């Protein structure tokens with residue numbers, strides 16, 4: 035029956051569906067073929083009391099070690115977009131890098147600083163992804179969500195968001211698509227920004243090893259970034275089993291082999307304790323600890 039809605043994988047490893055490469059499992063993973071299939075899938079899952087969880091590229095999550103007795107929904111195939119003048123209409127499963135490239139090719143400015151974030155547009159809209167002084171909500175006009183079996187379009191002014199936070203983080207809504215408004219610019223200059231940012235990332239982030247980006251938000255109570263605070267207390271290289279504080283960047287945890295969710299969470303607890311003891315600062319997670327229940 036799940037086949038009616040798209041591709042289905044049974045007893046599936048999620049190792050390739052999260053960037054920490056945690057080797058956890060789910061009963062099912064479904065890739066709905068389009069938005070109608072997604073709406074019908076959710077109806078079916080609700081009617082039949084299935085648990086479900088939406089995963090984008092899994093680049094901001096710490097999945098549990100236990101198997102998910104439910105359905106992971108992956109939006110890879112919900113990735114259409116349309117560009118009309120300065121307006122962009124895009125579905126949630128498209129990669130930020132793809133929509134950034136497509137809009138830059140049309141001489142549109144607004145996504146160039148987000149082009150190197152390795153997640154989907156949907157994931158970015160949930161977490162208000164940002165980099166280099168810009169964030170996705172700078173260019174959002176409205177967001178269409180699926181809530182209680184209905185598609186609803188919310189205008190930007192009706193969406194609560196702040197630094198790496200939106201109200202979608204606390205709700206059961208599924209982001210389906212959005213409308214962005216960009217401005218005219220020169221594609222050559224925009225491409226240069228993307229390339230320069232990529233070089234900066236390659237020089238400062240441990241991109242060779244599985245990770246999920248910045249672990250902690252930068253604390254508002256300190257002029258130091260989270261990475262700097264961690265670096266100052268010599269935690270770079272500290273590890274619990276295969277989960278390491280990156281030697282390159284204090285605010286990254288990398289999986290150097292077979293790190294489990296527990297290893298990563300224990301390391302996070304340790305870092306938080308050490309930073310609190312030294313600076314009296316309570317670090318807040320940027321990454322999302324997923325609980326299946």
Ligand SMILES: Cc1cc2nc3c(=O)[nH]c(=O)nc-3n(C[C@H](O)[C@H](O)[C@H](O)COP(=O)(O)OP(=O)(O)OC[C@H]3O[C@@H](n4cnc5c(N)ncnc54)[C@H](O)[C@@H]3O)c2cc1C
Pocket residue numbers: 053087088089090091092093094095109126150151152153154155156157158159160161162163164165207208209210239241245246247248322
């Ligand atoms: C090397 C690296 C660098 C990074 N750099 C940055 C950076 O510069 N700035 C930044 O902000 N982030 C950064 N990140 C983190 C991450 O890429 C972003 O947060 C990204 O927006 C997450 O998108 P995703 O598709 O991977 O979401 P996921 O990790 O799959 O999901 C994140 C959360 O959103 C939910 N979700 C995902 N899609 C939907 C949807 N359509 N509807 C409802 N809920 C949904 C999931 O259930 C989950 O709770 C980085 C990560 C890595 C690995």
